Amino acid sequence: MLIVGSVFVASIGFGVVSAAVLALAAVGFTLQFAVTNVLNLAYGAVMIVSAYAAYELNIHGVNIWIATLGAIAAGALLSVFLNNVVYTPFQRRGSSPIALVIVSLGMTLILEFGTQALAGANNVSYNMSQGATVSAGSIQLTVVQLVIVGLSLVVMVLVHALIRYSKLGKAMRATAANRNLARNCGIRTGRVVMLTWLISGALCGLAGATFAMNSGTFGATSTDVFLVLILAAVFLGGPGQPYGAMLGALIIGVTTEVSASFIVSDYKDVIAFVILLAMLAVRPTGLLGTPMEAGRT
Amino acid sequence: MIDHVDGLELRTEDLFAGYGGSPVVHGVSVSVGPGEIVSIVGPNGSGKSTLLKSIVGVLETLSGRVLIGGRDVTGWPSENVARIGVGYVPQVDDVFGPLTVRENLEMGGYLLPSREVAPRMHHVLSVFPQLERMTGRRASKLSGGERKMLAMGRALMLAPALIVLDEPTANLAPIIAKTVLQEHVRQLAATGASVLVVEQRARAVLEISNRTYVLGGGRLQMEGTPDELSSSPEFVNSFLGGNRRAV
């Protein structure tokens, strides 16, 4: 009994780390959806490309935390490219949302397997030490994991400040709510969209690097399953709702890890999948979302 | 306290506008003098909304010119038109639904320096006191009349020198419509701004206008002062199918 109890508590610790990485990713994803109305399924691919960008710097002697800046830059630039060169042209010519989903799947193939072509099919890992293990009761986390959690918290606060208090944040919310009206208020929505993808891309890059750190080893297709977790967190909180994404990430992160202490750990991600399907079936607007029109093909 | 602005002059020259390359508005030339209230009336489908949209830059003009304050703004994107002091209140999608009343007004004041936002909002709320009670309410939860007031308040935040309104009384109960036109639109003009308003309720808007144009089939059919028009039988007929041109 005591052993089960401590496994349970320990898993909450892992859950928080998982939630930290997930929050970075989910917030970025949901911002892209809010402002552009695109489900960017290539998000996981951009994450892994960014992770590899950090890897390249890392194996050439750069400290992993500095290399993470490289990941952030890669994520930001690649995401802006993705929106401006791929998604926006298709949207301008009136492609259906389904067509855009297929386009994003095509981009996933290009990015993930392009990376694999360049970097090889073997899994790699960062040249870093995980640091000492810190214990608090049954919770045992490494220093790196604690840093990830701390980093994620800081970023969440920054995102909150951005959305609530900054001029850009206001402009983002207006653009997401009613793009034409935002323009009538004098907001340069084209610029706002680009900055949104830049910022969310940076989040994506950071999520990619921390994902890689937390996973130990990673390969070009490692984020395929992680994307499901991102989608689950996003839809749980409500697509397009940054605070919803944070909440969703926390719930998904913790429940997946905790479920691993009850069921075979290989299936722990299944619970995210079940939650996602349940949300889509019952409340596609999410926990914090507002009612949207359904049934658009 | 009423701010004063110098009303902008608006002029269109032979404007053609429409959707997908085929014109709905055919060679329309209208003008609004500084500080005037000018209305455009006409039966449904006469192209009134399309005309407004091409003036403020929401829709591309096919040919012709739009001049605001003497500047050629033809083809300008709507955010740039807004930046020279033009406020636009569209007929639908006129508020930021998920945002609160206060936030809507803040968005209206996006271009203002931050220290001016609060006093400006205070002023706008004094023009529309009913909104004061509901600053925390989400815009999507407002009634039709309240929404339209919020939409106008949002446009007013920037103290625009030219205000363009697209059927502000559409879907409003007659009593509220009367208030909107006689009080609120008049108040917008009282700041010195030029006002261009498109309306279906011809009688009501005639009462507040300096001049009125009648649009039918995408073309200017008539123009004149309210007195000239309301005594003209041709004017009355143009509303009841006297013109056989469908758009």
Next chain:
Amino acid sequence: MVYYITNLLVYAGVDAIACLGLSAQFGVGGVTNFGFIIFQAAGAYVAGVLSLPSSSADGGFQHYVLGLNLPFPLPWIGAAIVGGLLAIPFASIVGRRLRGDFAAVGLLVTAVMFNLLVNNYVPLFNGAAGLSLVPSPLQSHFNPQGAEYQWGYAAVAILLTLATYWFVQRITNAPFGRSLRAMRDNDLVADSLGKNVRSLRTSSLIIGGAIAGLSGAVLVGFINLWDPQAWGYAETVVLFAAVIIGGLGNNRGAILGAVLVPVAFEEATRYIPPVNGNPNLVPALQWVVIGLLILLFLWFRPQGILPERRRRLSTRPLPDEATAAAATDGGWSLPGPNGPGPSAGSDHPGLIEPLAPALPSEGAPAGDVILEGRDLVRTFQGVVAVDGVSMAFQRGRLTGIIGPNGAGKSTVLAMLAGTLPATSGQVLLAGEDVTSLPAYRRARKGLVRTFQLASEFKRLTVLENLVVAIPGQRGETFRGAMLGRRYWGTQERELVERAESMLERFGLLALADRYAGDLSGGQRRLVEIMRALMAGPDVLLLDEPMAGVHPRLAHQIGTQLVRLCQEGTTVIMVEHELSIMDEFGDSVFVLADGRVLAEGTMAALRAQEEVVEAYLVG
């Protein structure tokens, strides 16, 4: 060498069969099933476990269920059946009113998770190792390694491909296929025309699923392996790429896509030498190229190499298109509810039911009240849009509902038609209270409406648009489709002829085989009116039919409507263009602020002060 060719042929066959199934689902039915690969994997699994001996054989090193050691072709039949059954839970995900891209994401996620489960769950699936030593069909009679067997297998694969092609062709060519395509183009309108969209979607999934299951069985019998890695996320995308590149909605295109993308592609890159130091370069690049191809095709040629065939239903030579602009004088009577229609033999169930059985037929005096609204009220979110409207419409008359903007005209029409429920009040059709009936039920009783926004099926031809509006066609069920042209052909011909007569009457016969989406606004409006008429309604409700229509065309439409009234149809139209009412309307209701303000002829109303004021006041 022999093995190389037979290998190629079998793989081509497997992919072609799978793509045909996907094309039927996605191209024809418009169902984006990103979980498609699961059906193939399931079918392969079932074929495997049905043909394997019990799991304790061979030392019990593999874990699976069943192990019935069934002889060929039973495992393959089982595979197809399970593939089809698996569609039913999937249908519940896609069936809901969810945004298309949300639903697609749900299915994609299901595919990914399935892969995860299968890779890990040992008791049922043997985990990541998959199943090996799956027996080849008939291996007790023939040597599976021998050349004849290989050729034989290849031949069977090709035969099955052809059989699947024949099967899918039969479906897509029948009225059933047309209903699927209508659902794809505009499911809301298809629903309002009486098509059971839910059942169509489910059928689409089941058919595709069964075909996918079969393809899995063919594969597993050949390679004797069931490898979970073969059915991942990327493989799903490849199949979609194949169908998009080959041509959505074209069965030959599906086969072409299958041959080009998975097969030819694999073979072509086989000959590129591996780059030093990176043995994975070429396989990885394959995926990159597929991703690029998807993007390029969706941008430059979204219809694919072989686009969906336009179906020319016309039975006679069509006049040249210039005549479509001119008015024609039909001069002869349109088959109406009591007139000549398709042969209605009573020995076959599911034939077109005689429309409006509840209405009194011959002997009813023209001019009696056929449709009535009593004290109709509609409030929505606290706003009273319609405030106690009572209207009675006389048979055989053309009545207008006019009034300024926001008066509630469209709302009243919607309540009469049943597309909006009345908050209170009654709607009576020929004396019968139909207030609680939804729109498609009222349509079957002879009350049909049109919509303000164009709602034609864009990628169906004009003739198809008209014919699809008729309910209860023989070829519309799956069974009917499988029975073939012999079963539904005669009725189809009659319906097409009826549609052609309608087109001729409205002067649009030249456009019969054009895609409805390519027509001008006015022509599309006419098609919509004709489509409403095809069902032979007694009462036709038109929502602003003249909006955006050239005056000359509006005049033609008006003339046709008057003729319809002379033949006994009742026409009610909400209209803004008052000159139309002047010319064609018998009488008019004026609505203002949600109430009936006045009633009478246009001339009389023009003289009434308050009517004039209503328009000017707005």
